[in-house]
Amino acid sequence: MEVKHKIWNSVGGRSFVILLLSGVLLIGSFFQAAASPGFQSSDEGKDIFEKNCVSCHSIGEGSLVGPDLEGVLDRRDRDWVRDFITIPDQIIVSGDPIALELLTEFNNIPMPNLGLTEAEVEALLVFLEGGESVAPVADAPLPEGNLDRGSAFFTGEDVLENGGTPCIACHTVGSVGPFGGGNLGPDLTRVYGRFGEAGLTGVIKDIAFPTMQGIYVDKALTDQEIADLLTFFATVDAEGEEGVADSATTTFWIIGLLGSGILFGIMAFYWPRQRETLSDRLRRDAGITSRRHS
Amino acid sequence: MDVRTHMSMIFHLDKCIGCHTCSVACKNLWTDRKGAEYMWWNNVETRPGTGFPTQWENQEHFRGGWERKKGKLDLKLHTRLEGIFKLFYNPSLPGLRDYYEPFTFDYQNLFNSPKKDVQPIAEPISMITGDPIDIETGPNWDDDLGGSNIYAKNDVNLEDLPQEVREQMNELERLVFNYLPRICNHCLNPACVAACPSGAIYKRDEDGVVLVNENDCRAWRMCVAACPYKKVYYNWNTGKSEKCILCFPRMETGQAPACAHSCVGRIRYMGVLLYDADQIPTAANVPDDELIAAHREMILDPFDPKVIAAAKENGIGDDWIESAQNSPAYKFVKEWEIALPLHPEFRTMVMMYYIPPLSPVVSVTEKSLFRLDLMQEDYDFELFDRLDAARLPIKYLANLFSAGDEGTIRTVLRKLLAVRIYMRRKTVHGKVDSVSRKTLAEAGLTEEQAIDMYKMTTLPTMEERFVFPNYHREMSIKAILDPLTHKGEVGLGYIQQPKRGE
Ligand code: SF4
Numbered sequence: 044m045e046v047k048h049k050i051w052n053s054v055g056g057r058s059f060v061i062l063l064l065s066g067v068l069l070i071g072s073f074f075q076a077a078a079s080p081g082f083q084s085s086d087e088g089k090d091i092f093e094k095n096c097v098s099c100h101s102i103g104e105g106s107l108v109g110p111d112l113e114g115v116l117d118r119r120d121r122d123w124v125r126d127f128i129t130i131p132d133q134i135i136v137s138g139d140p141i142a143l144e145l146l147t148e149f150n151n152i153p154m155p156n157l158g159l160t161e162a163e164v165e166a167l168l169v170f171l172e173g174g175e176s177v178a179p180v181a182d183a184p185l186p187e188g189n190l191d192r193g194s195a196f197f198t199g200e201d202v203l204e205n206g207g208t209p210c211i212a213c214h215t216v217g218s219v220g221p222f223g224g225g226n227l228g229p230d231l232t233r234v235y236g237r238f239g240e241a242g243l244t245g246v247i248k249d250i251a252f253p254t255m256q257g258i259y260v261d262k263a264l265t266d267q268e269i270a271d272l273l274t275f276f277a278t279v280d281a282e283g284e285e286g287v288a289d290s291a292t293t294t295f296w297i298i299g300l301l302g303s304g305i306l307f308g309i310m311a312f313y314w315p316r317q318r319e320t321l322s323d324r325l326r327r328d329a330g331i332t333s334r335r336h337s
Numbered sequence: 338m339d340v341r342t343h344m345s346m347i348f349h350l351d352k353c354i355g356c357h358t359c360s361v362a363c364k365n366l367w368t369d370r371k372g373a374e375y376m377w378w379n380n381v382e383t384r385p386g387t388g389f390p391t392q393w394e395n396q397e398h399f400r401g402g403w404e405r406k407k408g409k410l411d412l413k414l415h416t417r418l419e420g421i422f423k424l425f426y427n428p429s430l431p432g433l434r435d436y437y438e439p440f441t442f443d444y445q446n447l448f449n450s451p452k453k454d455v456q457p458i459a460e461p462i463s464m465i466t467g468d469p470i471d472i473e474t475g476p477n478w479d480d481d482l483g484g485s486n487i488y489a490k491n492d493v494n495l496e497d498l499p500q501e502v503r504e505q506m507n508e509l510e511r512l513v514f515n516y517l518p519r520i521c522n523h524c525l526n527p528a529c530v531a532a533c534p535s536g537a538i539y540k541r542d543e544d545g546v547v548l549v550n551e552n553d554c555r556a557w558r559m560c561v562a563a564c565p566y567k568k569v570y571y572n573w574n575t576g577k578s579e580k581c582i583l584c585f586p587r588m589e590t591g592q593a594p595a596c597a598h599s600c601v602g603r604i605r606y607m608g609v610l611l612y613d614a615d616q617i618p619t620a621a622n623v624p625d626d627e628l629i630a631a632h633r634e635m636i637l638d639p640f641d642p643k644v645i646a647a648a649k650e651n652g653i654g655d656d657w658i659e660s661a662q663n664s665p666a667y668k669f670v671k672e673w674e675i676a677l678p679l680h681p682e683f684r685t686m687v688m689m690y691y692i693p694p695l696s697p698v699v700s701v702t703e704k705s706l707f708r709l710d711l712m713q714e715d716y717d718f719e720l721f722d723r724l725d726a727a728r729l730p731i732k733y734l735a736n737l738f739s740a741g742d743e744g745t746i747r748t749v750l751r752k753l754l755a756v757r758i759y760m761r762r763k764t765v766h767g768k769v770d771s772v773s774r775k776t777l778a779e780a781g782l783t784e785e786q787a788i789d790m791y792k793m794t795t796l797p798t799m800e801e802r803f804v805f806p807n808y809h810r811e812m813s814i815k816a817i818l819d820p821l822t823h824k825g826e827v828g829l830g831y832i833q834q835p836k837r838g839e
């Protein structure tokens with residue numbers, strides 16, 4: 044039986060369907076356009092700034108870990124700023140003179156790659172152009188820190204309240220543990236000196252490093268924990284030596300090689316002395332030796 | 338009384354012709370795979386000989402089975418603590434060289450060889466490495482007393498025989514051998530199950546088949562070392578242990594296992610035995626000379642109303658009880674008491690039984706020569722009274738089948754002989770005389786029993802040799818799955834999807 048679609052068979056019906064389709068497409072493209080960068084608002088930029096930048100930068104309130112960003116777009120080329128926000132790591136590596144100068148000026152703390160999208164960077168620029176000033180995060184002063192607790196949080200001996208990963212998983216400091224800590228993140232021995240108390244607090248609170256962001260999302264440290272860690276870092280900065288973990292790695296290798304050498308030595312001794320199979324013994328007693336196993 | 342059912346096999350050794358058909362049937366069906374080439378779930382050994390793997394009965398070396406220590410049964414392999422230390426290095430484990438390196442021949446060379454002055458040959462190549470090898474041994478290397486001076490001479494069961502008897506066995510006129518087909522004994526007190534650290538081996542409820550769950554096996558291979566019969570094998574390719582499964586898929590569909598079904602000598606019988614599970618711990622833990630009696634005691638009489646009631650209470654169906662009543666295994670083990678477990682002293686309580694071999698039985702000295710014509714019944718009588726004249730020393734058989742107790746073997750052999758004498762009178766002479774009746778009575782048999790034994794030994798039909806109850810698999814499947822869901826699928830669905838071109 045032939046199925047007939049009634050609507051499609053009349054001229055009027057046909058134009059109705061085409062019109063309806065065009066309408067749907069038109070509305071769809073409008074929403075598409077609404078979502079494109081051209082419509083970025085400076086409000087959005089403010090949000091991004093407060094989430095990602097404010098731990099290191101202020102606008103019009105002086106330098107923190109990084110420079111004051113007031114009038115940054117007057118000082119620098121807009122394209123340069125855009126690129127530097129998007130891929131700071133690559134620009135520093137490429138040896139860009141401005142970037143290098145900034146690096147020396149700010150205690151060799153590089154601007155991290157925040158992993159922002161093109162649209163987000165654009166929104167941020169729009170906000171910076173607005174010239175609105177943003178004060179550094181002025182929080183209630185941190186409670187008194189405790190060195191022992193700080194050290195315990197670092198090594199994971201004490202569990203962080205919100206279940207965050209202990210620092211040692213990725214970082215090392217001074218002479219922690221016989222073999223140092225992890226080496227995914229940088230050595231934190233001098234971190235206190237480099238970031239300063241305010242900077243470090245900000246960085247731990249509103250984490251700016253994308254690698255760390257993922258790990259501590261929903262697992263923020265409490266103020267007390269931050270205070271304890273700061274005390275710990277301050278002490279380490281004063282007393283500890285950088286690069287201890289590197290020499291520990293060498294020790295680790297030596298112990299490992301020696302250990303396996305000893306194990307192989309023992310094996311070499313016992314291997315030829317393994318128990319002979321009964322089958323082989325019977326044949327050997329009877330004076331039969333094979334070509335392969337003689 | 339905790340009545341359970343077991344499928345048991347009887348091997349009538351007098352009838353085995355050593356053709357290895359059983360081994361080949363089993364190999365073709367189950368172990369013709371990569372990693373399983375060296376396995377012989379069913380193997381046939383020539384006795385005296387060292388068997389497969391070489392000298393498997395030497396438990397000082399392989400440490401299989403159970404040991405009685407201070408009245409308690411313990412694995413001979415190790416205590417629990419020792420077991421932990423031996424997890425990664427277990428010296429009692431047989432290695433490939435204890436079995437043999439499986440080989441094939443490079444037949445392609447016979448077709449593809451370039452032109453040469455000499456005939457091409459098919460060189461032996463290892464089935465494991467694929468390299469040419471020098472064949473040193475095989476699963477039945479000492480077949481028919483081949484290489485006796487190396488193998489037969491070192492049979493563990495000859496050890497406590499007097500030196501002169503051992504020497505006599507090497508004399509040409511006194512040479513004697515018989516065959517011993519072996520499969521997993523599906524023991525009631527299995528050492529393999531006890532030794533597995535992963536709990537991967539289990540004994541199934543309905544028929545007592547001992548199986549390895551390959552999903553749980555973690556390649557510890559403790560079962561391989563602990564089984565005194567060396568009937569668990571390790572598949573080096575899959576990293577799992579494997580063993581005889583008593584062809585349960587065949588039994589479930591009413592067919593005899595491949596080895597039994599294909600047996601040329603028709604030496605094998607199968608049927609249900611009822612046993613009392615409560616008695617296992619005590620029966621496995623009696624002094625050596627009481628083992629056979631305790632074992633027989635544990636097998637229950639399927640005609641006894643008390644047993645039947647207890648069986649029903651345990652949920653055993655009428656058809657299984659009826660099958661147990663018709664079981665040839667019950668007749669051989671309990672009624673006539675002529676079937677014995679292999680090496681009961683290993684205390685795994687095996688459920689496969691052997692009727693010890695009788696022939697060739699006698700040799701007489703005449704003018705200091707051995708006479709071999711055995712067919713005159715006088716010699717039968719001579720033997721009946723002087724079993725020690727048998728060419729296969731009684732002690733040797735006792736070491737195999739009754740933990741060294743010669744009395745048990747004598748009783749069995751006398752029964753077999755008495756039936757032979759009686760039936761010879763009856764069929765050759767046409768009438769039974771008082772002497773043969775007397776022999777029968779002395780052996781502890783009635784005339785009826787003798788005729789039954791004779792019939793079951795020589796003339797049984799397939800249905801009399803293999804009595805299988807209905808497994809009702811359709812019921813156990815229905816209970817968990819709806820058969821209609823799987824209609825149109827292969828079996829009950831795929832474990833691994835078959836791929837085209839593989
Ligand atoms: S004979 Fe079979 S059931 Fe018995 S211990 Fe060996 S593998 Fe296990």
Ligand code: SF4
Binds near residue numbers: 355358359518602604
């Ligand atoms: S098939 Fe039967 S007769 Fe042949 S070797 Fe096996 S058990 Fe013996």
